[in-house]
Amino acid sequence: MNLSLNTCQQMDQQDPLRGLREQFQIPPGMIYLDGNSLGVLPRATADRLQAVVQQEWGVGLIRSYNTAQWFEQPHILGERIAPWLGAGAGEVVVTDTTSVNLFKVLSMAMAMAAQDHPGQRVLLSERGNFPTDLYMAESLCAQHGWQLRCVEAAQLAQHLTTDVGVLMLTHVNYRTGSMWDMAHWSEAAHAVGALAVWDLAHSAGAVPLNLKAAQADFAVGCGYKYLNGGPGAPAFVWAQPEHVQRAQQPLTGWWGHARPFAFTPGYEPAAGMGRFLCGSQSVLAMAALGCGLATFERSLPLGGMVALRQKSLALTDTFIELVQTQCAGHGLVLETPLAHDKRGSQVSFSRSEGAYAVVQALIERDVIGDFRAGDPALGEADIMRFGFTPLYVGFEDVWRAVAHLKDVLDAQSWRDARFAVQNKVT
Amino acid sequence: MNLSLNTCQQMDQQDPLRGLREQFQIPPGMIYLDGNSLGVLPRATADRLQAVVQQEWGVGLIRSYNTAQWFEQPHILGERIAPWLGAGAGEVVVTDTTSVNLFKVLSMAMAMAAQDHPGQRVLLSERGNFPTDLYMAESLCAQHGWQLRCVEAAQLAQHLTTDVGVLMLTHVNYRTGSMWDMAHWSEAAHAVGALAVWDLAHSAGAVPLNLKAAQADFAVGCGYKYLNGGPGAPAFVWAQPEHVQRAQQPLTGWWGHARPFAFTPGYEPAAGMGRFLCGSQSVLAMAALGCGLATFERSLPLGGMVALRQKSLALTDTFIELVQTQCAGHGLVLETPLAHDKRGSQVSFSRSEGAYAVVQALIERDVIGDFRAGDPALGEADIMRFGFTPLYVGFEDVWRAVAHLKDVLDAQSWRDARFAVQNKVT
Numbered sequence: 001m002n003l004s005l006n007t008c009q010q011m012d013q014q015d016p017l018r019g020l021r022e023q024f025q026i027p028p029g030m031i032y033l034d035g036n037s038l039g040v041l042p043r044a045t046a047d048r049l050q051a052v053v054q055q056e057w058g059v060g061l062i063r064s065y066n067t068a069q070w071f072e073q074p075h076i077l078g079e080r081i082a083p084w085l086g087a088g089a090g091e092v093v094v095t096d097t098t099s100v101n102l103f104k105v106l107s108m109a110m111a112m113a114a115q116d117h118p119g120q121r122v123l124l125s126e127r128g129n130f131p132t133d134l135y136m137a138e139s140l141c142a143q144h145g146w147q148l149r150c151v152e153a154a155q156l157a158q159h160l161t162t163d164v165g166v167l168m169l170t171h172v173n174y175r176t177g178s179m180w181d182m183a184h185w186s187e188a189a190h191a192v193g194a195l196a197v198w199d200l201a202h203s204a205g206a207v208p209l210n211l212k213a214a215q216a217d218f219a220v221g222c223g224y225k226y227l228n229g230g231p232g233a234p235a236f237v238w239a240q241p242e243h244v245q246r247a248q249q250p251l252t253g254w255w256g257h258a259r260p261f262a263f264t265p266g267y268e269p270a271a272g273m274g275r276f277l278c279g280s281q282s283v284l285a286m287a288a289l290g291c292g293l294a295t296f297e298r299s300l301p302l303g304g305m306v307a308l309r310q311k312s313l314a315l316t317d318t319f320i321e322l323v324q325t326q327c328a329g330h331g332l333v334l335e336t337p338l339a340h341d342k343r344g345s346q347v348s349f350s351r352s353e354g355a356y357a358v359v360q361a362l363i364e365r366d367v368i369g370d371f372r373a374g375d376p377a378l379g380e381a382d383i384m385r386f387g388f389t390p391l392y393v394g395f396e397d398v399w400r401a402v403a404h405l406k407d408v409l410d411a412q413s414w415r416d417a418r419f420a421v422q423n424k425v426t
Numbered sequence: 427m428n429l430s431l432n433t434c435q436q437m438d439q440q441d442p443l444r445g446l447r448e449q450f451q452i453p454p455g456m457i458y459l460d461g462n463s464l465g466v467l468p469r470a471t472a473d474r475l476q477a478v479v480q481q482e483w484g485v486g487l488i489r490s491y492n493t494a495q496w497f498e499q500p501h502i503l504g505e506r507i508a509p510w511l512g513a514g515a516g517e518v519v520v521t522d523t524t525s526v527n528l529f530k531v532l533s534m535a536m537a538m539a540a541q542d543h544p545g546q547r548v549l550l551s552e553r554g555n556f557p558t559d560l561y562m563a564e565s566l567c568a569q570h571g572w573q574l575r576c577v578e579a580a581q582l583a584q585h586l587t588t589d590v591g592v593l594m595l596t597h598v599n600y601r602t603g604s605m606w607d608m609a610h611w612s613e614a615a616h617a618v619g620a621l622a623v624w625d626l627a628h629s630a631g632a633v634p635l636n637l638k639a640a641q642a643d644f645a646v647g648c649g650y651k652y653l654n655g656g657p658g659a660p661a662f663v664w665a666q667p668e669h670v671q672r673a674q675q676p677l678t679g680w681w682g683h684a685r686p687f688a689f690t691p692g693y694e695p696a697a698g699m700g701r702f703l704c705g706s707q708s709v710l711a712m713a714a715l716g717c718g719l720a721t722f723e724r725s726l727p728l729g730g731m732v733a734l735r736q737k738s739l740a741l742t743d744t745f746i747e748l749v750q751t752q753c754a755g756h757g758l759v760l761e762t763p764l765a766h767d768k769r770g771s772q773v774s775f776s777r778s779e780g781a782y783a784v785v786q787a788l789i790e791r792d793v794i795g796d797f798r799a800g801d802p803a804l805g806e807a808d809i810m811r812f813g814f815t816p817l818y819v820g821f822e823d824v825w826r827a828v829a830h831l832k833d834v835l836d837a838q839s840w841r842d843a844r845f846a847v848q849n850k851v852t
Contacts, residue, residue, distance in 0.1 A: 025480075025484050027484070027485050027487075030487075032487065034487065034488045037488045038483075038487060038488045040484075040487065041479065041480075041483050041484040045479060046476060046479045046480060046484075049475055049476075049479060049710070050472060050475075050476070053467065053471060053472045053475060053656075053714075054451075054467075054472055056657075057464075057467050057656055057657055058451050058453070058466075058467040058472075059453050061453075061456075061458065061460065061464060061466065061794060062460045062463045062464045062794065062796065063789070063794075064657070065657075070657060070658075096522070096523070096526065096705075097522070097679070097704060097705025097706055097707075098705055098706075099677065099679030099680065099681075099704045099705035100522065100526060100677060100679070100704055100705055103676070103677055127691060130680075130689075131680055131683070131689050131690065131691060132679045132680035132705065134691050134692075134693075135678045135679060135680060135683065135693035136677070136678060136679060138678065138692070138693050139674070139676045139677070139678040139693065140676070143676060150691060224706065230479075230483055230708075230709070230710060231482075231483055231490070231491075231496060231706075231708070231709035231710070232496075232706040232707045232708040232709050232710075232711070232712075233708065234708070235705070248565070250529070250565045250566070250569060251525065251526060251529055251562070251565070252561045252562060252564065252565040253523065253525030253526070253558045253561060253562060254525065254556075254557055254558035254561060255525075257557070257561065261799070262799065262801075263556075263557050263798060263799065263801070264557065264801060265553060265557060265560050265576060265801075265804075266560075266564070267560075267561040267564050267565065278523060278525045278526055279522075279523025279524055279525035279526055279558065279661070280523055280524075280650065280657075280658040281523075281658045282656075282657070282658040282659065282660070282708045282710070282711035283656070283657035283658050284475070284656060284657070284658075284708070284710045284711055284714055285658075285708035285710055285711050286658075288479075288710055363489070368487060368488065368489075370488065372689060373687070373688065373689065375688075375689070375690060375691075378691075
């Protein structure tokens with residue numbers, strides 16, 4: 001074994017970002033490799049929520065929409081997210097859910113396509129995209145008489161033909177952690193006259209992003225994964241500035257009106273990204289997201305996303321190497337690309353048997369990863385996912401997680417009946 | 427003065443619901459008459475949120491989707507709201523915002539109308555409806571080639587003609603507090619072959635509701651007003667059970683899928699109201715709403731909504747009588763119906779001059795009401811709104827609020843320049 005526990009402990013000692021972990025309240029002894037599902041709790045969140053509840057709501061009451069800038073929070077939080085996306089000032093708002101925001105941007109992209117290239121009525125995506133993206137696209141395609149074309153990732157290029165009006169991709173695949181080259185595929189979409197819509201659910205806060213340089217057209221993303229905004233945190237939405245006024249997103253609620261308190265009967269969209277807002281947003285949820293963003297901002301003097309990415313790749317490299325050396329012969333198949341430029345911040349292994357039980361056995365040992373069932377009809381294997389959030393995961397965590405995995409596999413403890421039954425909501 | 431302070435204090439002593447106020451954390455000395463904008467803070471909310479943050483999120487982390495029933499919260503909260511709406515088990519879910527939910531139910535109602543009465547492509551509403559309702563309707567009408575017909579309330583009957591496919595009304599008007607007869611207008615809609623969609627933003631928790639007996643077709647409502655769920659609390663949605671499978675609402679996100687964790691590429695809606703869900707909901711926001719609902723449930727042994735309504739009407743009667751006797755000659759015009767069966771739980775007065783400044787002068791005295799600008803182009807006067815939440819407002823509050831109003835008007839203190847500038851987000 002080249003990578004000893006001692007080596008990993010030394011890597012932690014040399015890690016310039018190691019102090020960032022102190023910002024989080026991680027249960028003692030837990031190795032949390034599921035930040036790609038739900039980020040851990042920042043220490044500051046509880047106190048901040050108490051202040052919002054007791055002071056802003058309890059005492060300030062309705063006045064806090066002005067005095068505590070409740071109305072401005074979607075913009076204030078958007079401004080803080082923008083730099084992590086390679087987006088400019090005024091280009092991001094925080095609101096609603098990823099699914100609802102995807103509905104807004106797909107509606108706009110399809111309306112723009114209908115204006116510019118009325119014959120191009122295909123929405124192209126990856127068959128293994130996160131299902132909610134495909135469901136929203138399916139609904140909009142049915143409504144507008146478009147075709148939803150879902151293809152295997154390897155076949156994307158040959159299906160990106162001149163009948164495609166919108167290319168919709170999730171930048172980092174939720175199952176495999178495989179990452180698309182955003183600039184390449186945005187350019188490829190533009191080359192056939194299509195618009196490129198990106199879901200950043202597994203990218204924001206996880207990998208470097210540069211929406212503007214990549215010439216993406218629209219993007220949405222999630223607040224509760226790598227951004228540590230808490231369960232069900234509000235999502236965000238971005239549009240290329242020149243697109244904002246090209247079409248109207250259909251969820252035309254009062255928060256997106258140019259003058260919401262004029263209470264005029266006709267809808268008039270706000271000048272900029274405000275028009276992507278719709279109804280009242282949870283102030284509690286936005287406050288928690290603000291605390292999550294603060295944990296990222298603390299990394300800025302230490303190198304910000306460049307440093308976080310460097311550590312993320314070192315973590316996933318270490319995990320892959322340790323699993324491949326320590327767990328050889330146990331039928332684990334790496335589903336995540338080895339090439340750094342194709343890898344997000346997670347590592348997935350498939351296993352033909354017992355993937356669910358192995359994950360459960362690890363969870364019992366306080367090593368939290370998760371399981372995603374493959375669809376046998378589609379030739380997909382069951383997957384064990386391990387997310388590596390460089391803000392709070394260390395190299396010793398990686399070493400110990402693999403030691404547990406090796407134990408579970410060597411001793412076949414995953415075969416215990418208590419791990420066999422899927423109790424997750426299905 | 428017939429209604430003396432002493433009389434009002436006696437009314438409080440005789441009020442069987444007076445103990446319910448202890449459930450809330452109302453700033454000392456404040457008279458809060460704005461529960462129709464944002465309900466006050468229940469005492470239990472802060473501790474509950476701490477438990478959700480520290481235990482469910484902090485310790486339970488991703489496991490809490492199962493162990494703390496995070497996924498089930500939209501249904502669990504819906505079951506608790508249903509009895510206050512006159513809805514049955516499994517008929518209400520809590521999710522998203524009122525505006526987004528309105529988009530869902532209007533889409534369904536319009537799709538059903540297109541099937542049943544394809545020639546009836548008018549969406550009829552009240553011109554003075556809450557603007558977001560009209561904005562959402564405007565967007566959907568443009569999309570589906572319908573006409574949005576907005577008429578004055580008094581002209582509704584004559585415009586409810588056989589070209590109307592959907593009648594959309596807010597049950598209690600946000601400006602005037604005027605209440606529609608839900609059974610009468612639902613029947614009138616059905617008589618012309620139209621569906622009746624109701625917005626209960628100012629009704630849920632404020633007035634008795636019986637959606638099923640009234641034969642309403644769809645309803646949406648708000649969690650942050652009378653339900654005390656906190657700023658931007660999630661909204662709710664109800665559909666007549668026989669309508670649920672008639673059409674597909676277009677926001678087909680994974681939380682509305684029959685098997686969200688099967689991660690299958692094709693959308694298959696959940697069997698019942700679950701199909702109105704879309705994306706991940708804020709667990710913090712749902713927890714706070716649960717605390718708000720608990721404050722209502724405490725009224726059940728004391729008579730529940732019947733008792734709350736009786737007190738609400740006594741409060742608004744008292745307020746109207748006191749203002750009319752104490753503030754006579756100051757140009758206040760009652761905009762709220764005197765008839766009990768036409769009145770919600772608020773009272774509005776218009777004033778041709780200084781309505782904004784009067785409200786500001788009252789707020790400075792810790793009497794919190796609010797202001798809604800009238801649109802002069804539409805012949806609307808500026809309105810001072812006062813909401814009366816029987817859970818926590820008492821008769822002495824009413825007396826003192828009117829005494830302050832009288833002072834402000836008698837002394838013309840509202841003319842002070844500091845009250846003149848509208849600093850609210852506009």
